[in-house]
Amino acid sequence: MNAHSAPGGEADLRRDDAPFRPAKTTNPMAEAASPILEARGLTRRFAGLVAVHDVSFSLTSREILGFIGPNGAGKTTLINLLSGTLEPSEGEIWFEGRRIDRMAAFRRARLGIGRTFQIMQPFPGLSVLDNVAVGALFGHGKGQARLERARESARECLHFVGLGKHIDHRAEDLGGPDRKRLELAKALAMQPRVLLCDEVMAGLNLVEIDEVIDIIRKVRDTGISIIVIEHVIKAIRTLSDRIMVLHHGEKIADGAPDSVLTDSRVVEAYLGKKRA
Ligand SMILES: Nc1ncnc2c1ncn2[C@@H]1O[C@H](COP(=O)(O)OP(=O)(O)O)[C@@H](O)[C@H]1O
Ligand SMILES: [Mg+2]
Structure with a gap:
């Protein structure tokens, strides 16, 4: 699906359920x-x-x-x-x-249009994985398997930015440099x-x-x-x-x-x- 060429309307703006992966270009x-x-x-x-x-x-x-x-x-x-x-x-x-x-x-x-924030704002009490899954949920559809799919995308994004080994830690326990990586992973999870x-x-x-x-x-x-x-x-x-x-x-x-x-x-x- 190419969500970006679809006509207006909220439903058309939703991303498909694919995890984070390179965007495809038909004519580079x-x-x-x-x-x-x-x-x-x-x-x-x-x-x-x-x-x-x-x-x-x-x-x-x-x-x-x-x-x-x-x-x-x-x-x-x-x-x-x-x-x-x-x-x-x-x-x-x-x-x-x-x-x-x-x-x-x-x-x-x-x-x-994804962004990171100059002032980092991890969701307190949530694991590193679920901080990123929140972003992934935003970009993913409906249904019972939704959270699991969001977590799968989040896992990919976290490995991508080099935070794979911290997936199960609490976000607020991350040091400054890793929080910067978390900001990037959160933004990437929204595809x-x-x-x-x-x-x-x-x-x-x-x-x-x-x-x-x-x-x-x-x-x-x-x-x-x-x-x-x-x-x-x-x-x-x-x-x-x-x-x-x-x-x-x-x-x-x-x-x-x-x-x-x-x-x-x-x-x-x-x-x-x-x-x-
Ligand atoms: N919400 C706001 N209300 C009033 N002034 C603001 C606000 N946001 C930014 N500014 C002012 O706008 C100017 C540009 O700020 P900013 O965009 O944060 O600069 P930079 O990111 O380049 O350091 C500054 O003078 C700042 O004080
Ligand atoms: Mg600034």
Whole structure:
């Protein structure tokens, strides 16, 4: 079943009961060329503050797009607008040819927009497996075998992110790095087509960062397009096909990592105005 090409209506948005597995592409060349997600003139105001101002960009199929910018630049707000946690004040969001900027977050999740949260929120008292199964349940149909199928998908996602040995532990007993992996597994269990990652590498050491980079690459190799917010420039340069820079809510650069990271406006945004 291709849930994404089905006509509108809630039932059509449900995923089938298959566990997490690589997305199938009928025509990779055609898919590679067209944007899967597109923002047009997105603006979000909070009272007097413009957190995101007239931002347009597109994400191509199987692309890894890095979002960078100083603290308060509007990166998380932009992810919130894309996932539906926040409504834009102005502008449009298109996902696979469909306008979604007024659609509720849970509907966007069912359509295939998955996300992780900057502040991790494991469900307390539940095992690692069931934390992820909750996400899998959301994407799966009805019937008595539903929980068992969700747990099966959750198990696959947990092995995928390297948490296989912690499946039966309580989620709140996981350390920081493993909680980041849990966030990724929870998002993957919902079978996204686009994954939005908000600082999944924050607080990790260099070895752990490399491990997360490998996981994100593996996710992309299954056919998922990815937006990554990250502060560690070395990681974002290694991982991203393209980097977009936000500064005071505005897009100031968008392009190949090496050219963006040497762009004088970007250097200035990070280091402040150079003295003469
Ligand atoms: N819910 C909110 N209410 C009011 N202001 C907000 C809210 N969310 C974010 N902001 C403000 O919007 C700006 C951008 O924040 P954010 O998107 O979190 O930045 P980043 O993720 O790039 O650090 C900041 O000035 C922040 O204080
Ligand atoms: Mg943020």
